[in-house]
Amino acid sequence: MHNKLKSAADCTGCMACANACPLGCIDFVQKTDGFLYPQIDEERCVHCGKCAEVCHRRMAGSLPIQTVAAHHREPERRLEASSGGIFSLLAGEILKRGGAVYGAAFAEDFSVAHCRIDRAEHLSRLLGSKYVQSHVGYTYREVKKDLKEGRAVLFSGTPCQIFGLKSFLGETYEGLICVEVICHGVPSPGIWSKYFADVREELGEEITRVNFRDKSTGWHNFSLGIYGQTQSKVEPSSKNLYMRLFLGNHILRSSCYRCEYATAERNADITLGDCWGNEAICPTLSAEGGISVVILNTEKGRSLYESVSDRLCAAKASLKTVIRYNKSFLTSPSASGIRADLEGLAERPVAAWSVTTTRKDRLTSLIRRVYNKLYIELALIFRLNKKG
Ligand SMILES: Cc1cc2nc3c(=O)[nH]c(=O)nc-3n(C[C@H](O)[C@H](O)[C@H](O)COP(=O)(O)OP(=O)(O)OC[C@H]3O[C@@H](n4cnc5c(N)ncnc54)[C@H](O)[C@@H]3O)c2cc1C
Numbered sequence: 001m002h003n004k005l006k007s008a009a010d011c012t013g014c015m016a017c018a019n020a021c022p023l024g025c026i027d028f029v030q031k032t033d034g035f036l037y038p039q040i041d042e043e044r045c046v047h048c049g050k051c052a053e054v055c056h057r058r059m060a061g062s063l064p065i066q067t068v069a070a071h072h073r074e075p076e077r078r079l080e081a082s083s084g085g086i087f088s089l090l091a092g093e094i095l096k097r098g099g100a101v102y103g104a105a106f107a108e109d110f111s112v113a114h115c116r117i118d119r120a121e122h123l124s125r126l127l128g129s130k131y132v133q134s135h136v137g138y139t140y141r142e143v144k145k146d147l148k149e150g151r152a153v154l155f156s157g158t159p160c161q162i163f164g165l166k167s168f169l170g171e172t173y174e175g176l177i178c179v180e181v182i183c184h185g186v187p188s189p190g191i192w193s194k195y196f197a198d199v200r201e202e203l204g205e206e207i208t209r210v211n212f213r214d215k216s217t218g219w220h221n222f223s224l225g226i227y228g229q230t231q232s233k234v235e236p237s238s239k240n241l242y243m244r245l246f247l248g249n250h251i252l253r254s255s256c257y258r259c260e261y262a263t264a265e266r267n268a269d270i271t272l273g274d275c276w277g278n279e280a281i282c283p284t285l286s287a288e289g290g291i292s293v294v295i296l297n298t299e300k301g302r303s304l305y306e307s308v309s310d311r312l313c314a315a316k317a318s319l320k321t322v323i324r325y326n327k328s329f330l331t332s333p334s335a336s337g338i339r340a341d342l343e344g345l346a347e348r349p350v351a352a353w354s355v356t357t358t359r360k361d362r363l364t365s366l367i368r369r370v371y372n373k374l375y376i377e378l379a380l381i382f383r384l385n386k387k388g
Pocket of ligand 1: 082083086128132157158183185187272276
């Protein structure tokens with residue numbers, strides 16, 4: 001057996017390998033681009049091949065069966081969430097049934113890691129998008145334990161994390177429901193922690209709250225809000241340096257630029273995203289506070305969604321129109337010149353960071369956008385033609 005994992009350029013950081021290693025000899029270490037990568041302790045490795053097996057597994061996904069645009073009935077719940085607050089309803093239902101919910105939460109130092117909750121009063125920790133790659137740790141092992149004990153489990157994360165979990169489990173469990181976000185790509189934890197430390201210094205006090213989707217400036221024009229006891233920095237994402245680096249595709253993981261999971265077949269039961277293009281997709285729904293797009297990929301996903309439908313406002317949506325407004329569902333972002341120098345960026349002080357792009361970057365991005373547009377139209381014709 002061999003223990004050959006994917007190359008660093010293709011590794012998504014899903015951590016299935018570390019979860020699968022029976023001897024615990026795979027560590028995750030931060031490289032100079034600020035992302036975590038697996039490192040095998042060759043002295044202790046017995047070459048059982050379990051890590052390579054989960055890393056390279058092939059799995060068939062499911063084509064969407066139904067698409068809706070929806071938002072939580074309660075406006076306060078929408079404000080706590082990134083789009084329409086649908087995740088909180090789904091997670092709340094699983095908790096009500098005595099199950100466990102896994103998702104991304106802030107740690108004390110505002111780094112981001114996956115955690116497990118089993119009580120409704122802890123749900124707020126998982127709400128809202130954190131635009132940093134979340135550290136999965138050994139949560140897949142905890143999920144397996146919960147499932148073996150007969151507990152219902154909702155696991156949420158990026159499409160590559162859902163793949164990682166399912167690959168680690170290696171078999172299907174009736175009690176497991178997976179909810180993924182439509183993913184633009186995950187930004188570097190190292191770059192985030194440097195930016196965060198810089199803002200803390202600027203505000204001159206400890207940070208008490210971070211909101212990547214502060215809706216005080218609107219759902220479409222959301223801000224990044226970083227709050228201390230007395231001071232705060234709240235900037236629209238179009239102006240904020242960190243968000244411009246993220247949304248301009250400058251600080252994403254290498255594997256995000258060729259995402260294997262941005263495909264018509266999904267590994268999750270439910271896919272959640274922002275219902276961008278809501279005026280065309282669901283003109284009857286109020287956009288105040290945000291609207292989610294809910295893509296139901298399996299009957300299990302549909303059944304969970306239906307069980308919370310009395311607590312939301314919804315409208316039928318066309319998957320084709322949703323995808324035309326939300327290209328991340330099917331395509332990868334285009335890389336920029338700054339990404340190639342992420343190591344350099346991490347070493348420079350934040351004041352010297354810049355998001356200026358070269359003419360070559362702009363040309364590459366234009367070619368990529370045209371390619372993505374064509375790819376999407378072809379996928380809609382050949383893969384999703386009968387899906388609305
Ligand atoms: C990195 C990232 C990129 C995204 N890109 C897009 C996009 O291009 N287009 C789009 O329509 N939507 C995107 N989303 C999803 C969107 O921001 C909302 O999360 C989604 O619409 C669900 O919103 P909600 O209101 O139902 O629930 P919310 O309460 O906002 O969602 C919370 C859920 O997001 C998960 N989550 C939060 N942060 C992370 C993280 N760092 N890693 C893994 N899971 C996380 C939590 O586990 C929880 O399940 C992205 C989310 C993330 C985290």
